[in-house]
Amino acid sequence: MKDFAMLLALTEAVPCLDGLQSPLEFYREWVCPNRPCIIQNAFNHWPALKKWTLAYLREIVGSKVVSVAVTPNGYADAVYQNLFVMPEERQMPFSAFLDIVEKKVTSPSVFYVQKQCSNLTEEFPELIGDVEPDIQWMSETLGKNPDAVNFWLGESTAVTSLHKDHYENLYCVISGEKHFLLHPPSDRPFIPYGLYSPATYQISEDGSFQVVEEPAAEKVPWIPLDPLNPDLERYPEYAQTKPLRCTVRAGEMLYLPSLWFHHVQQSHGCIALNYWYDMEYDLKYSYYQLLDSLTKAVTLA
Ligand SMILES: O=C(O)CCC(=O)C(=O)O
Numbered sequence: 688m689k690d691f692a693m694l695l696a697l698t699e700a701v702p703c704l705d706g707l708q709s710p711l712e713f714y715r716e717w718v719c720p721n722r723p724c725i726i727q728n729a730f731n732h733w734p735a736l737k738k739w740t741l742a743y744l745r746e747i748v749g750s751k752v753v754s755v756a757v758t759p760n761g762y763a764d765a766v767y768q769n770l771f772v773m774p775e776e777r778q779m780p781f782s783a784f785l786d787i788v789e790k791k792v793t794s795p796s797v798f799y800v801q802k803q804c805s806n807l808t809e810e811f812p813e814l815i816g817d818v819e820p821d822i823q824w825m826s827e828t829l830g831k832n833p834d835a836v837n838f839w840l841g842e843s844t845a846v847t848s849l850h851k852d853h854y855e856n857l858y859c860v861i862s863g864e865k866h867f868l869l870h871p872p873s874d875r876p877f878i879p880y881g882l883y884s885p886a887t888y889q890i891s892e893d894g895s896f897q898v899v900e901e902p903a904a905e906k907v908p909w910i911p912l913d914p915l916n917p918d919l920e921r922y923p924e925y926a927q928t929k930p931l932r933c934t935v936r937a938g939e940m941l942y943l944p945s946l947w948f949h950h951v952q953q954s955h956g957c958i959a960l961n962y963w964y965d966m967e968y969d970l971k972y973s974y975y976q977l978l979d980s981l982t983k984a985v986t987l988a
Pocket residue numbers: 839846847852856858865949951952961
């Protein structure tokens with residue numbers, strides 16, 4: 688009899704494929720069972736792999752004013768002082784951002800281009816020709832186009848806190864590497880959530896940051912736990928989990944299934960793109976909702 692983890696087809700490591708499968712095979716082996724994998728040689732044909740150096744980006748989009756997430760500590764969208772704190776969204780020329788990444792200019796703050804509003808198509812349309820507006824085999828696998836194509840470039844101190852999304856995510860690293868810490872949706876009972884008032888970092892004239900609360904705004908459900916340094920006295924249930932860790936290197940693509948919890952770090956100046964395809968709100972989603980409700984009922988009891 689297979690145990691629970693086997694039934695969920697989980698393994699100790701994230702499996703690696705050395706090339707593409709047919710859409711049907713990919714659907715059967717990965718999307719339907721909700722299993723992550725790393726795919727090599729999936730986008731060797733993209734000119735971006737050779738072209739996208741910081742110097743090239745400076746030449747093509749350096750003069751554009753873009754949105755950059757700025758924080759004092761590298762954590763944008765994370766729980767801090769019992770608030771859900773979002774970054775200062777600074778509008779700045781991309782070249783000024785690159786000066787910071789290339790350490791031509793020093794700043795005590797942490798800068799990350801990470802706006803998840805399809806910023807590749809919205810803010811950097813000049814770069815689309817070096818990649819693709821969708822991943823054709825995935826669009827065929829899922830029968831839809833991506834909702835967003837996001838461009839990520841930032842400092843090694845920028846961290847994405849543990850969270851999950853309702854997207855089938857194809858995460859492509861163009862240069863550098865990304866370090867993912869993953870939990871399957873079935874770990875939900877062991878992952879703490881709280882409801883936090885939203886706030887944003889705002890920089891003062893003396894360069895220090897203030898956390899400014901938005902009192903009228905709706906509270907945000909978020910995970911207060913840092914999986915790199917979990918407070919097991921406060922959240923003892925988390926000790927029952929076994930996170931999967933993987934590094935996605937330049938030229939590799941991570942298939943991160945919907946509802947998987949992820950925490951992300953990166954090498955300095957890592958350039959990446961991801962394609963977010965909305966998940967199917969099917970039985971898998973309903974089961975997750977059920978698990979979420981049962982967890983809340985037990986936690987509140
Ligand atoms: O690359 C990152 O920092 C975060 C990526 C992420 O959260 C996502 O792709 O959903």
